[in-house]
Amino acid sequence: MPEERHELLVVDGYNVIRAAERYAHLIDEGDDDPYLRAREALLTDVAAFAQGSFDAIVVFDGAGNISPDRPNLSSGSVRVVFSRTGQSADEVIEQLAVEARRQGRDTTVATSDNTVRATIGGVPVKSLSSALIAHEFTLIDKDVATAASDRAHHHATLGDRLPAEIRSKLEQLRKG
Numbered sequence: 001m002p003e004e005r006h007e008l009l010v011v012d013g014y015n016v017i018r019a020a021e022r023y024a025h026l027i028d029e030g031d032d033d034p035y036l037r038a039r040e041a042l043l044t045d046v047a048a049f050a051q052g053s054f055d056a057i058v059v060f061d062g063a064g065n066i067s068p069d070r071p072n073l074s075s076g077s078v079r080v081v082f083s084r085t086g087q088s089a090d091e092v093i094e095q096l097a098v099e100a101r102r103q104g105r106d107t108t109v110a111t112s113d114n115t116v117r118a119t120i121g122g123v124p125v126k127s128l129s130s131a132l133i134a135h136e137f138t139l140i141d142k143d144v145a146t147a148a149s150d151r152a153h154h155h156a157t158l159g160d161r162l163p164a165e166i167r168s169k170l171e172q173l174r175k176g
Contacts, residue, residue, distance in 0.1 A: 005105065009054035010096050011046055012089060012111035012130065013039065014061055019112050020134030043075040045137040048144075050077065054108070057081060057096060061089035090116050097125045 017023045017038045026038040043058060050056035062082035083089045090113060097120035100107040109120050112130040120127060162170070 006050075006053055006055045008096070008100050008105055008107040009046070009050050009056045010093055010100075010107065010109045011042070011056065011058045011133070012093055012109070012113060012116065013042060013058045014089065015111045015113055016130040016134060017042055019130035020137075022134055022138065040075075043078050043080065045134075045140070047076045047078045048140050049133070049136060055079075059083065059089045059092045059096070062087070094119055101125055 014035070017027070017035065023038040023041060026041055028034050028037065039060065046056050046058055056077065057079045059081045060083070062084060081092055083092045093109060093111065093116055097107060097109055101124065104124060107125045108128055109116065109125060110128045110130060110133040111117060117127040
């Protein structure tokens with residue numbers, strides 16, 4: 001059976017990190033890799049956002065990294081790509097969008113780079129601003145917190161999970 005292909009989500013990593021307040025406190029200019037924590041948080045956010053709906057790729061500009069030879073690796077369900085030395089993340093994003101277009105694959109690119117948005121736009125490739133996707137991440141955080149709070153207030157017991165007829169029979173046995 002062929003693997004199900006979801007819509008492709010391509011995220012301009014550093015563009016989203018720099019555009020969203022939610023990552024600002026995670027950038028540590030005094031660290032060897034000032035964006036490490038912000039990248040990790042973004043990958044977690046993208047994985048939660050993409051879950052079950054998108055095949056996600058986050059593209060980072062390798063030129064600005066301490067080591068330009070960062071491996072292209074995955075973080076959970078999210079594929080991570082660092083552009084090669086001499087290549088911008090924008091070029092990688094455009095290549096991914098062109099390939100998706102050739103395949104007729106629905107694709108969303110998250111970036112606020114107007115040049116990239118103008119270059120990749122059109123069916124089946126849509127663009128989403130960095131601020132808008134970061135806002136979506138915030139909404140997911142709120143939904144998760146609400147669900148966790150609801151679970152904390154619901155004290156489910158094993159008996160609550162049993163079918164009514166089984167609970168009735170067990171109650172009869174308990175009463176003798």
